[in-house]
Every structure is written in structure tokens, then in C-alpha cells.
Amino acid sequence: MRVSDAAIYDSNLSHVSRARSELLKRQEQAVTGKRVLKPSDDPTATALARREHSREARAQAHQRATDAGQSTNEASDAALDQVGSILRRIKELTIQASSDTVNASGRADIAREVEAMREQVRSLGNTEVGGHYVFGGFADGTAPFDAAGAYLGDARVRQVEVARGIYVDAGVTGASAFGMTGGTDIFATLDGLTTALDANDIATIHSSIDGLDAVYQQVSTSRAQLGANVNTLETARGVAQRVEDRAALDQTKLVGVESDRAYMDFSRAQFALQAAVQVAGQLPYPGLVARG
Amino acid sequence: MSSLFGILGVGANGMTAHSYASGVASNNASNVNTVGYSRRLAQLEPIEGPPGFGLGARANGQRRVIDQFLERRVLGGRSSAGEADARSNALSILDATFSDAAGNLGDAMDALTTALGDLADYPSEAGARVTVLARAEQMAQAFNRAGDDLATARADVNARITSEVDRLNQGLQKIAALGQKISKAELSGQEASDLRDKRDQLVREVANIVPVKVIPEDNGQISLLLAGSLPLVSPDGSAHLLSTLTDATSGDVVIQQIVAGAPRDLSGLITSGSIGGLIAARDGGLTTARDSLDQLASDTASAYNTAHQAGFGLDGVGGRDLFTPSATVAGSAQNFSLSAAVAGNSDALAAAGDAAAMPGDNIGALALIAVAGQDVALGATATLGEGFASLVATSGSDVQSALVDQDQAQAVRDQLDSLREGISGVSSDEEMVALMRFQRGYQASLKVIQTADEMLGELMNLKR
Numbered sequence: 005m006r007v008s009d010a011a012i013y014d015s016n017l018s019h020v021s022r023a024r025s026e027l028l029k030r031q032e033q034a035v036t037g038k039r040v041l042k043p044s045d046d047p048t049a050t051a052l053a054r055r056e057h058s059r060e061a062r063a064q065a066h067q068r069a070t071d072a073g074q075s076t077n078e079a080s081d082a083a084l085d086q087v088g089s090i091l092r093r094i095k096e097l098t099i100q101a102s103s104d105t106v107n108a109s110g111r112a113d114i115a116r117e118v119e120a121m122r123e124q125v126r127s128l129g130n131t132e133v134g135g136h137y138v139f140g141g142f143a144d145g146t147a148p149f150d151a152a153g154a155y156l157g158d159a160r161v162r163q164v165e166v167a168r169g170i171y172v173d174a175g176v177t178g179a180s181a182f183g184m185t186g187g188t189d190i191f192a193t194l195d196g197l198t199t200a201l202d203a204n205d206i207a208t209i210h211s212s213i214d215g216l217d218a219v220y221q222q223v224s225t226s227r228a229q230l231g232a233n234v235n236t237l238e239t240a241r242g243v244a245q246r247v248e249d250r251a252a253l254d255q256t257k258l259v260g261v262e263s264d265r266a267y268m269d270f271s272r273a274q275f276a277l278q279a280a281v282q283v284a285g286q287l288p289y290p291g292l293v294a295r296g
Numbered sequence: 297m298s299s300l301f302g303i304l305g306v307g308a309n310g311m312t313a314h315s316y317a318s319g320v321a322s323n324n325a326s327n328v329n330t331v332g333y334s335r336r337l338a339q340l341e342p343i344e345g346p347p348g349f350g351l352g353a354r355a356n357g358q359r360r361v362i363d364q365f366l367e368r369r370v371l372g373g374r375s376s377a378g379e380a381d382a383r384s385n386a387l388s389i390l391d392a393t394f395s396d397a398a399g400n401l402g403d404a405m406d407a408l409t410t411a412l413g414d415l416a417d418y419p420s421e422a423g424a425r426v427t428v429l430a431r432a433e434q435m436a437q438a439f440n441r442a443g444d445d446l447a448t449a450r451a452d453v454n455a456r457i458t459s460e461v462d463r464l465n466q467g468l469q470k471i472a473a474l475g476q477k478i479s480k481a482e483l484s485g486q487e488a489s490d491l492r493d494k495r496d497q498l499v500r501e502v503a504n505i506v507p508v509k510v511i512p513e514d515n516g517q518i519s520l521l522l523a524g525s526l527p528l529v530s531p532d533g534s535a536h537l538l539s540t541l542t543d544a545t546s547g548d549v550v551i552q553q554i555v556a557g558a559p560r561d562l563s564g565l566i567t568s569g570s571i572g573g574l575i576a577a578r579d580g581g582l583t584t585a586r587d588s589l590d591q592l593a594s595d596t597a598s599a600y601n602t603a604h605q606a607g608f609g610l611d612g613v614g615g616r617d618l619f620t621p622s623a624t625v626a627g628s629a630q631n632f633s634l635s636a637a638v639a640g641n642s643d644a645l646a647a648a649g650d651a652a653a654m655p656g657d658n659i660g661a662l663a664l665i666a667v668a669g670q671d672v673a674l675g676a677t678a679t680l681g682e683g684f685a686s687l688v689a690t691s692g693s694d695v696q697s698a699l700v701d702q703d704q705a706q707a708v709r710d711q712l713d714s715l716r717e718g719i720s721g722v723s724s725d726e727e728m729v730a731l732m733r734f735q736r737g738y739q740a741s742l743k744v745i746q747t748a749d750e751m752l753g754e755l756m757n758l759k760r
């Protein structure tokens with residue numbers, strides 16, 4: 005084939021040019037750790053990685069939701085635990101007061117104790133975490149139990165989304181834990197007991213024990229429910245954590261490049277450029293023009 | 297009998313012929329780096345004399361060494377490469393618009409969903425509300441930016457089409473003018489190789505812009521046809537220029553030619569060359585991306601608005617839109633914005649499920665989060681995130697195939713160019729050998745003259 009002078013130079017020029025753009029691409033890959041630098045490098049991988057990224061962000065949000073829910077659950081459970089202890093103490097005193105070992109003035113002393121503990125229970129019912137009253141239901145901005153022991157809160161429990169379309173209760177309402185709707189009203193029960201103690205009414209004091217048992221049962225039921233919520237949220241958090249880790253790994257597999265491989269490709273591209281430039285340096289070959 | 301004086305004449309002819317041939321070889325050597333130069337060969341032929349006697353050699357002009365069939369293929373290669381280059385450059389904006397750089401639309405959509413999650417977790421937190429509005433605003437800006445980028449790219453492509461038409465017209469005028477000059481020169485017996493080379497080079501440049509076919513005509517003129525049928529340059533040496541018109545509704549540039557006073561739309565005819573590539577990019581990848589983005593913006597606004605209308609703000613008012621509803625799908629991305637009712641008013645954000653709007657009521661917020669999982673995009677077959685991913689994949693594919701076409705077309709063009717170089721390019725070694733040959737030929741003719749002169753001299757001496 006006949007080869008003109010221009011052909012020799014042009015051919016070398018295009019080799020050098022190609023080697024340079026390959027070098028730039030490998031350099032970018034090595035520095036960023038990404039095989040896919042632009043959507044056009046691998047459109048399918050880019051789209052899949054984008055979806056994994058969304059999945060990762062969603063899983064992180066789900067974990068935060070479980071944390072928020074747990075915070076309410078734990079505060080509620082701690083409060084109900086204390087309410088339970090108080091109720092047990094009150095029951096002890098009630099049994100004492102309903103026997104002959106205590107006289108009227110003794111019963112009056114017990115009445116004062118029950119009054120004080122009733123206030124403690126009310127204060128526990130108004131447990132607040134970061135401005136959020138855990139037993140208020142949807143109306144969690146203000147204390148749900150007023151001085152008279154009436155429930156000002158809402159009957160609905162707030163839910164958090166812990167997986168797509170999966171909602172779990174965060175906490176319980178004061179209405180169910182303290183028997184404010186359809187159950188045994190804890191404050192009515194304790195107020196009734198105090199009145200009976202002050203009136204030295206042994207019969208009423210004795211029958212209060214059933215009420216105390218009922219109230220205690222309500223608290224236990226609520227605690228069991230909270231326990232179940234806590235477990236559900238913990239499991240959900242674990243699942244979301246795994247989803248997040250998996251999504252992160254998939255993204256790396258789709259668009260990332262291992263650093264060893266990236267560095268080797270870069271070295272090879274460097275060498276190729278050096279070779280092309282070396283050859284360019286040998287031109288111009290003198291030919292007949294240079295002959296004397 | 298041959299005359300000695302005749303032999304002197306033969307020698308003289310030889311000298312003239314060989315000195316002309318040396319001139320041609322030297323000219324080739326000087327032009328080794330001239331773009332578009334075709335090497336010339338001196339046409340040496342014997343001079344016919346009376347039967348039995350030659351009168352030496354003469355140079356019957358020079359001819360350019362070119363392969364007409366190859367030249368035609370080279371034009372095709374230039375058109376394809378021009379098309380692929382223009383198309384891939386015009387589409388490359390899509391890579392930047394839909395990259396995963398900071399502030400990209402995909403991340404903004406995810407960030408809004410995350411902020412809504414925090415609002416559902418802590419519905420009475422003022423900070424959570426403010427953050428949702430901030431993320432919604434960022435998503436709106438991401439839509440705006442993407443829409444604006446595509447609109448700017450489109451305007452840029454239209455401007456380029458106009459300037460390529462100008463470049464084409466300048467080329468056509470020069471080609472027509474050269475046709476006149478070549479015709480005049482050759483009719484008066486002069487060499488027009490340089491002018492022909494120049495015209496060939498201009499035709500190659502024109503082929504880069506639009507697909508053309510060259511038909512050699514009489515008197516050194518050519519016919520230059522667009523896409524094999526429409527005259528751009530006629531054999532009478534006149535140029536038929538193209539013009540552009542901007543469509544009032546779409547803002548797109550339309551290419552026409554005025555034929556007998558009436559404009560003729562050429563849009564469908566130009567499918568190769570840089571103009572063909574620009575049109576393909578504009579009406580193909582750029583249009584698809586713009587329309588898909590607008591549809592996604594419209595779907596996003598209406599899906600979030602439907603959920604938001606069912607909820608209630610802190611003020612107990614429901615039925616509000618979160619985003620300004622789009623009047624038409626076209627332009628939805630550039631016009632995407634928070635609704636007037638909600639912008640700057642975080643209390644209006646409908647986190648609650650009923651008009652009581654209690655601080656812990658997050659029913660509305662949960663419904664807003666659920667939008668990300670609903671099939672509201674791509675004709676109600678995919679989620680918004682999937683719709684975006686599909687948009688990224690489609691535009692990435694358009695760019696990728698344009699780049700592949702570009703590589704291929706460049707390789708073909710380079711190969712054709714190098715084949716052409718092989719025929720018409722100058723090899724300095726070859727010209728050096730030619731010079732040596734013609735030098736020897738010249739010396740031989742000189743020797744003939746010298747010998748004839750000596751013989752004549754001896755003849756003269758005979759008389760004494």
C-alpha cells in the first residue's frame with residue numbers, strides 16, 4: 005500500500021490522542037473509585053444504582069422511625085413500671101387498712117399516703133419526653149391528666165412507618181393504660197379509696213381491692229403491649245439496617261471499581277501513552293530528503 | 297535522412313519536457329503538508345514527426361492523481377462523521393443534567409421523603425415542618441434547573457443549526473465562484489489543478505455539514521446536489537443557498553430553500569452531516585428527555601397534591617395543594633414550585649389527618665410519605681423514583697449510542713481519508729526519486745545537444 009508522509013504523521017497523532025483520553029478516563033476512575041462516571045458510561049447500572057440509593061435512604065428513614073417509636077415506648081414502659089410499684093404499695097396499705105390492726109387515725113394517715121401516691125401516678129401519667137406527652141395520644145402537646153384526674157388526651161395512638169406500608173404503634177394512650185374509657189378509672193378508684201379511708205369505712209376500703217386489681221391488670225396489659233411494640237420495632241430496625249447495608253453494597257457493585265484494578269488500569273494507560281509519545285519522538289524519519 | 301539540426305531540436309524538446317517534469321515533482325515535494333493537495337504527474341508523451349522519425353518528448357500538462365470513486369466515498373464518510381459528531385456533542389448535555397452530582401433531582405426526591413419521615417416521627421416539631429418545606433423547595437429547584445438546562449441546550453442546538461447553514465452557504469458560494477474560474481482557465485488552455493484541489497477541499501467541508509453528491513459537468517463545472525436530489529450548485533455556476541426560519545410556537549429552526557419564489561421545507565431531507573446530526577439530537581434525545589422530565593414533574597405535583605389535600609395544616613385547614621398544579625404538562629419542570637398557600641408558611645403543611653389538627657396527629661404526614669411508594673409515574677405503572685431512574689437510563693442510552701456511532705463514524709472517515717491519502721498524498725521519498733529521474737533525463741537531453749553540436753562542428757570543419 006502506498007503511504008504518504010501525511011499518513012504517517014496523522015496515524016501517530018491519532019494514537020497519541022487516543023492514549024491520552026484513555027489515560028484521563030482511568031485517572032478519573034482511580035481517583036473517584038467509580039467505574040461509571042456518567043450515565044452514558046453504563047445507563048442500566050446508573051438507573052439501578054439510583055434505585056438502590058433511594059432504597060438506602062428509605063431504609064435509613066425507617067431506622068430513624070423505629071428509634072423515635074422506641075423512645076416513646078421506653079418512656080411509657082418506665083412510667084407504667086413505676087405506676088405498677090405504686091399500685092402494689094397502695095394494695096398493701098389497703099389490705100392493712102381493711103383489717104383490725106389499724107385504727108381510725110391510722111386509716112387517716114394511710115389516706116394521706118394514698119393521696120400523695122395518687123399525685124405521683126398523675127405525674128407519671130403526664131410523663132413528657134422532649135415536649136411530647138407520651139400518654140396523650142394524638143393530643144400530646146399538653147399534659148393529658150388534669151388535677152381532677154380527668155383525661156384530656158386523645159384515644160388514638162401515633163404510628164410510625166418502619167417498612168414500606170408497615171405501621172407500628174408508638175406507645176399507648178393514657179385512656180387505655182389508666183382505664184379512662186371503658187375500663188376502671190384509676191383516679192376515680194384512688195379518690196374513692198381516699199374518701200373511704202378518711203370516713204373510716206372498712207367495708208368500702210375492703211371492696212376497693214377489686215378495683216385496685218382491675219387497675220393493676222390494665223397497667224400490666226398496657227406494659228405487655230408496649231413490650232410487644234418494642235420487640236416489633238427492634239426487629240424492624242434490624243431488617244431496615246440489613247436493607248440499608250445491602251443497598252449500599254449493591255451500589256458499589258453496580259458503579260464502583262476496586263482500587264487495585266483501577267490502579268492497574270491507570271498504570272497500563274500511562275505506559276501506553278509513553279509508548280505512543282516515544283514513537284512520535286522518532287519521527288520525522290529522514291528519508292531521501294536528508295541524503296546529501 | 298535526419299537533419300543534425302533536427303537532432304538539436306529533439307534535444308531542446310527533451311530539455312523543456314524534463315525541466316517541466318522536474319517542476320511538477322518539486323511542486324509536489326513543496327506541498328507535502330498542504331491540506332487537500334493531490335499530487336500531480338507530468339504527462340510526458342512522444343512528439344510525432346514524419347513517419348519513422350520522432351521529434352522528442354513533450355509534456356502535455358499535468359494530471360492530478362485522484363480516484364473519483366474514492367473521493368465520493370470520502371464525502372459519505374465526512375457526512376456520517378459530521379452527523380455523529382454533532383449529535384453526540386448536542387446530546388452530551390444529558391449526561392450533565394442527569395448526573396449524580398450534588399443537588400441532583402433524584403437525591404432531592406429522596407431527601408423530601410426522608411424529611412417527611414422525620415415529620416411523621418415528630419409531628420409537633422416546628423423544625424421538622426420547616427425542614428420538609430426546605431426539602432420540597434430544593435426538589436422544586438432541582439426540577440427547575442433540569443428543565444432550564446434542557447431548554448438552554450435546545451436553544452443552543454437551534455443557534456448552531458443556523459450558524460451551520462451560514463457556513464454551508466459561504467461554502468456553496470465559494471464553490472460556485474471556483475467553478476467559474478476553473479471553466480474560464482481551462483477554456484483558455486491554462487492549468488487549473490490548484491483550483492480543482494481547492495474546490496474538492498471545499499466540497500469535502502460542505503459534505504461535513506450536509507450529505508452531498510458531486511456530478512462532474514462540462515467545462516470544468518460540477519453539479520452539487522443535496523441528499524442526491526436537490527441542487528445546491530448548478531452547472532451554470534450558480535449557487536442555490538438555504539435559509540432558516542424560526543417556528544413561532546416551538547422556537548425550533550426550520551431549514552428551507554427558496555425555489556421560484558416559494559419556500560420549500562427541507563427538514564425531512566437532511567439526515568446526515570452536522571445539520572442532520574443537530575436535528576436528530578434536537579428532535580430525538582433532547583425532546584424525549586424534556587417531555588419525560590415534564591411528565592415526571594406533572595405526576596409528582598399531582599400525586600403529592602392529592603395526598604396533601606386530604607390532610608390538614610396546624611390551623612385546621614385542609615384541601616391545600618403542596619405544589620403549584622401544572623396547567624399543562626409542557627413546561628411543568630421549569631415552572632415547578634411550592635404552592636402559594638404553603639410557601640413560607642410551615643403551619644399550612646398538612647401533617648394532620650383531621651381538622652382538630654392535634655400536635656401528635658401524623659396521619660397526613662404518613663400519607664405524604666406513602667406517595668413515594670405509589671405507582672403514579674409512567675402512566676401509573678411505576679413510582680416517581682422509578683420514573684426518574686427510567687429517565688436517566690433512557691437519556692444515558694441515547695448519549696451512549698451517539699458516542700458509539702461517533703467512534704465508528706470517525707474510524708470509517710479516518711480509514712477513507714487514509715485510503716485517499718494513499719492515492720493522492722505526497723510521499724517525499726517518491727518525489728526525490730522522481731527529481732533524480734528527471735535530472736538524469738535532462739542531462740541526457742543536454743548530452744544529445746552536445747553530441748549533435750560536435751557532429752555539426754566536424755561537418756563545418758570538412759569544408760576547410
